[in-house]
Amino acid sequence: MTAARAYPVPDGSFAGKVILLTDGADPVSRGLAAAFAELGGDVFIAADGERAAAGFESVGRPVDILVNCIWQKTLVPAENIPLAQARSVMSRLFDTAFDYSTEFARRRQLARGGGSILMLTEAVELGLPGSSVTAAASAALQNLARSLAVEWAEDAIRCNVIATGMIEGRDDPAFELAEQRGIHPGDTVPLGRIGTVDDVVAAALYLCSAYGVYFSGTTVTIDGGENLRHSLGGPPFTAPRTRMIKP
Amino acid sequence: MSFSEPPAATDPMLPADIFAGQVALVTGGGSGTGLAMAEAFARCGATVAIAGRDIDRLTQVAGRLDNEGLSALPVALDVRHPERVRDAFERIERTAGPVSFLANNAGANFPLLAERISPNAWRAVTQIALDGTFFCSQEFFRRLDGRPGAIVNNLASYVWLGLPGDAHSAAAKAGQMNLTLTLAAEWARHGVRVNGLVIGNYPHAGIPGFDPGTEGPRAKSIPAQRPLRAQEIGRAAAFLCSPFARHITGTNLILDGGDWLRRDVLKPEFVSPYERENLWMG
Secondary structure (H helix, E strand, O other), X not given: OOOOOOOOOOOOOOOOOEEEEOOOOOHHHHHHHHHXXXXXXXXXXXXXXXXXXXXXXXXXXXXXXXXXXXOOXXXXXXXXXOHHHHHHHHHHHHHHHHHHHHHHHHHHHHHOOXXXXXEEEEOOOOOOOOOHHHHHHHHHHHHHHHHHHHHOHHHOEEEEEEEEOOEXXXXXXXXXXXXXXXXXXXXXXXXXXXXOHHHHHXXXXXXXXXXXXXXXXXXXXXXXXXXXXXXXXXXXXOOXXXXXXXX | OOOOOOOOOOOOOOOOOOOOOOEEEEEOOOOHHHHHHHHHHHXXXXXXXXXXXXXXXXXXXXXXXXXXXXXXXXXXXXXOOHHHHHHHHHHHHHHHOOEEEEEEOOOOOOOEOHHHOXXXXXXXXXXXXXHHHHHHHHHHHHHHOOOOEEEEEEEOOHHHHOOOOEHHHHHHHHHHHHHHHHHHHHHHHXXXXXXXXXXXXXXXXXXXXXOOOOOOOOHXXXXXXOOOOHHHHHHHXXXXXXXXXXXXXXXXXXXXXXXXXXXXXXXXXXXXXXXXXXXXXX
8 A cells, every 4th residue: 555544534533533333343343443443533332232222321422423333144054044043143233233223313313413323234235145144134234224324314314334245354154165165265356355354444434434424325345346256157056055164 | 404514625535645656537527526536636646637628628727736736637538539538548648657547527418308319419428428438448458557557437326216307328327337347347357446436416517507606406305415515526536546445346336415315105296307397306
């Protein structure tokens, strides 16, 4: 990079801002927390499984930016996912984001101070065979963000999404599959590499900063072109269930 | 409550030297969205070639940018002609050096019901937007000769939704959007990224009904309750071309204050395009 600066936005861009993240464990969540803090923000991380009302109470100060960043991706044929497990994944990914976003909006509406919501999801425009429930939750969040962007525009609450492909450091089942097949994950991506935490952080900072104030209802896809693998050839089709991780 | 105003154009967001020593070509760079992009590239250190059909205006604009300490080069170009595109790249290379960023912004647009679009009007609009984007992108890529580069295409949300009264431009831009995807995939391994910037309401001279003293007739119909500002367009284009977007290709970045998402469970009564006072504002 020609820039000495690590981030697309200048130092102090989040000075005086309170940022609440719904997760602090995923590498992207950790990268975001560090970046917001380095740029002057006060970062809080919600306790795992805590409901939004309690989460906002424990921050104890008005929150300006909410980042729904819980990440979970499993590789299981849909017919092998018990309903209770599907519900649990949907609940963790979708319900948590809905709970935190609506609580955030209620509070920001009272404060009349505007705000910014960011949702981190997988890039799932074409579905994701083998990871169907995660994909459905991501699609639900992307669609939710579009409705919320308009419902809450009057309150100057913006709502945007980042949709990612494989990100270095995540516990992505794709990496174990790649190892079993003896290929490098980056070789499957048109740009020749997988995404990094920095790639996601850069876009997130832009969207949530004063510079990104006209973005709302937008999904930024960061996948190195993974979704552009359309071709008229490719290996012979086999059922995704035959291409799972070998025990 | 309207969305807050962005920082002033003089604050480029990105480091002011991030494009230092590099050349950006912006077609349709003499006014409107193209000028907004050109200015942002220049404020990030690039030498910006502003291309268009009105060389007098371009020279004037380049002079203004020069006066602000920015580096601009006016280039006469009608993007519909591949040989002129080639010549323009040749001239820019000789004067400023090889081009690293291309903003395909040249366009023409005017409200007309489909049945009233003459063959010449149809060709003018589609050839500038679609043929021009293709010829410029092709020439850009050939001349990169292995160097990395980035393209940003100026799009609008009617690529997905259509727009009564805008059949020519909507179809051409839909083609540009699709071209974005194919070129992104073809050129990814050459380190060339191709993205679309889907721009919302930006009142400027050349838009029907533009009145410089107002926010424009549409501002209050946008969820953001204000139009897009020039520096917001410029920053988004610069971000997409910057190393901070190194993993973003083949995407369409929507910058419209929620404008295209205005749906309702029940909308106001539909007015036929044939009965509208203002064709684009049904």
